[in-house]
Amino acid sequence: MSATRLPDLPVTFRPTRTRVVLLTVGTVMFAVITAVALALEKLSPGERASFVLTAALFLGVLALLSRPKVEADETGVTVVNLTRTRRLAWAEILRVNLREGDPWVFLDLSDGTSLPALGIQPGIAKQQAIRDAQALRALVEARGSGTEEPR
Structure with a gap:
């Protein structure tokens, strides 16, 4: 066995930096796409909703990848x-x-x-x-x- 010190239990291992990057990118993408949807005056309410739904889908996928x-x-x-x-x-x-x-x-x-x-x-x-x-x-x-x- 290696000389690695045993961590105190309970302990959680997770890729923290990757998680921060994924959630940050997802949040920024959601905000930008939503802002664009609201700023474009020629979009109908249904088109705006589809932009926001797409942004939410992107955020959801990135949140799943950070799980x-x-x-x-x-x-x-x-x-x-x-x-x-x-x-x-x-x-x-x-x-x-x-x-x-x-x-x-x-x-x-x-x-x-x-x-x-x-x-x-x-x-x-x-x-x-x-x-x-x-x-x-x-x-x-x-x-x-x-x-x-x-x-």
């Missing part, structure tokens, strides 16, 4: 991805992987599958993602089933 997180507590881990949430007991997670070039962390599970955890992604904060992946790996090794292979 991912990984929450760890005493009993296990909750992985929140774009449209799905999955709760895992510590013993279900065998390994935490973040290899060079991976877009996010992958969790190897005891049922033989791999679960992407989009809440830890290198994106625009690579060093933070590496620290988060190491912290989650240390938690899994400390609290997991003990079936982890030595490294």
